[in-house]
Amino acid sequence: MMEWYNVGRIVNTHGVRGEARILSTTDFEDERFYVGNRLAAFKKDDKKPTWVTIASVRRHKNFILLTFEGMDNMNDIIPFKEGLLKITKDQMEDDVLEENEYYFHEIIGCQVISEDNDSIGEIVDILQTGANDVWVVKGKEKEYYIPYIEDIVKDIQVDNKTIIIHVMEGLL
Missing domain, CATH: 2.30.30.240 (PRC-barrel domain)
Structure with a gap:
């Protein structure tokens, strides 16, 4: 069975061009949120992921704004509102934790x-x-x-x- 780890919460859409407003739940933002990275997007209460590839990343206040390849419209993001972005255990293995740092x-x-x-x-x-x-x-x-x-x-x-x-x- 695949182990999943949360890296962000999709709190809302942002604008009309398909940006998702993400509340980060990871200490490794640069390793998670970059153009070309694949993440698993889980709709609220859904057990099956939709794999998404990040097309753009920018910061806005306390949020990270992401767009995903092939989703360039607000309506593409709405179904994921209140959902989670996750990665697999394999994707975590490149992280380097310092002493006294924990996931x-x-x-x-x-x-x-x-x-x-x-x-x-x-x-x-x-x-x-x-x-x-x-x-x-x-x-x-x-x-x-x-x-x-x-x-x-x-x-x-x-x-x-x-x-x-x-x-x-x-x-x-």
């Missing part, structure tokens, strides 16, 4: 535990703030926002999906 899919789903072994919750999302990533942790009663910084994150064990954090005053 989103490795972090999402991890259990967060304090140094005192208290369960805090599960990471359900990652917010990119520019300065540092912020992990959204769903606890029993509320959500916590944990910045991915050295002072707080003490140990990441992706193999057993566990992250140990130092709970600073005011964090939780």
Whole structure:
């Protein structure tokens, strides 16, 4: 079975010439979003991909605007609204992660535990703030926002999906 990894969310169309407004979910934007690259576009709630080839790329505010070969009209993009752009595991193998860098899919789903072994919750999302990533942790009663910084994150064990954090005053 093929393993898929999200690289972007298709949030909307942009203009009438078939541009798709993409919210990036990858740390490797240059390796994902370039003219000629093939991505799998999944319509919302669809399990089968439509392979698309990027025809143009430009930035607009917090979004990346893409056009795809053969789709030069807004109506070609509308069915993909709220869908996802994904790549296969094979397409990821060229990425080079630095030490202490992880893929989103490795972090999402991890259990967060304090140094005192208290369960805090599960990471359900990652917010990119520019300065540092912020992990959204769903606890029993509320959500916590944990910045991915050295002072707080003490140990990441992706193999057993566990992250140990130092709970600073005011964090939780």
